[in-house]
Amino acid sequence: MEYTYNVEAGNYALAGEASSSIKALLKKLGISGDIVRRMAIAAYEAEMNIVIHSKGGCLILKISPEELILISEDRGPGIPDIDLAMKEGYSTAPDEAREMGFGAGMGLSNMKRCADEFNIKSTVGIGTKVQIKIYLK
Amino acid sequence: MTIRDIIECIDGKILTSECDMEQNVEYGYACDLLSHVMAKCSPNSVWITVQTHLNVVAVASLVDIACIIIPESIDVEKETLDRAEKEGITIISTGLNTFEICGRLYDMGISPCP
Numbered sequence: 289m290e291y292t293y294n295v296e297a298g299n300y301a302l303a304g305e306a307s308s309s310i311k312a313l314l315k316k317l318g319i320s321g322d323i324v325r326r327m328a329i330a331a332y333e334a335e336m337n338i339v340i341h342s343k344g345g346c347l348i349l350k351i352s353p354e355e356l357i358l359i360s361e362d363r364g365p366g367i368p369d370i371d372l373a374m375k376e377g378y379s380t381a382p383d384e385a386r387e388m389g390f391g392a393g394m395g396l397s398n399m400k401r402c403a404d405e406f407n408i409k410s411t412v413g414i415g416t417k418v419q420i421k422i423y424l425k
Numbered sequence: 426m427t428i429r430d431i432i433e434c435i436d437g438k439i440l441t442s443e444c445d446m447e448q449n450v451e452y453g454y455a456c457d458l459l460s461h462v463m464a465k466c467s468p469n470s471v472w473i474t475v476q477t478h479l480n481v482v483a484v485a486s487l488v489d490i491a492c493i494i495i496p497e498s499i500d501v502e503k504e505t506l507d508r509a510e511k512e513g514i515t516i517i518s519t520g521l522n523t524f525e526i527c528g529r530l531y532d533m534g535i536s537p538c539p
């Protein structure tokens with residue numbers, strides 16, 4: 289099964305809806321609480337990065353008996369130095385996001401911590417793609 | 426500890442209607458940076474923050490936080506309260522500041538998130 293959720297750039301009022309839908313869906317499918325929680329956290333961090341740092345994109349959730357795959361794909365500035373972006377505390381979040389409590393520079397590492405596999409690819413001027421897998425078995 | 430005990434302990438006032446006063450709360454966490462909360466806050470906990478916008482409810486709901494305490498009688502937007510009611514999250518207001526809230530809850534037996 290595959291589900292796609294569009295995520296609008298800059299829309300803080302709608303932010304979190306895609307991750308909430310993902311969480312509700314996984315719960316309904318009877319997936320264990322710990323796994324639902326890990327996916328919800330990863331999806332939210334991915335969603336917020338699209339809202340804050342990109343020009344828009346989507347989350348794609350793929351569900352199979354073996355694993356959950358989350359793909360976050362956006363159009364945007366991309367990430368020039370991925371090692372630096374992965375460092376906890378590094379953030380280029382604008383002031384409006386920081387005032388709301390975003391911009392701790394923890395999102396990507398939170399995603400990685402919640403995942404069994406984590407992959408990030410980014411092209412400057414084109415966009416960013418993050419893929420995580422969480423094993424069900 | 427229940428939400429009722431917490432309200433009494435911090436001289437709090439409930440801002441959301443239809444909340445379950447007997448809901449169990451074991452842990453507490455205080456932080457205004459949302460990614461820290463996502464990373465560290467356990468289910469069935471109380472979260473103390475000065476942030477009052479909609480995303481606070483999204484974070485709380487995603488990590489199954491039971492209740493949010495807003496310190497220093499800071500105003501909470503109506504949309505935030507409406508969303509919290511929909512998600513079944515209790516929001517409590519108190520005149521105490523974050524330091525005082527944490528101290529009282531800690532003394533009462535609320536533990537740090539494991």
Ligand SMILES: Nc1ncnc2c1ncn2[C@@H]1O[C@H](COP(=O)(O)OP(=O)(O)OP(=O)(O)O)[C@@H](O)[C@H]1O
Pocket residue numbers: 333337338340341342362364365366367373374378379380381389390391392393394395396397416460461
């Ligand atoms: N989708 C993206 N497009 C462009 N840049 C990004 C994207 N995702 C992350 N980045 C860059 O990587 C940095 C670190 O991202 P990370 O999610 O770890 O922290 P943050 O979003 O700045 O803060 P937090 O997630 O703690 O609120 C960002 O500040 C930004 O510079």
Ligand SMILES: [Mg+2]
Pocket residue numbers: 333336337391394395396
């Ligand atoms: Mg982020």
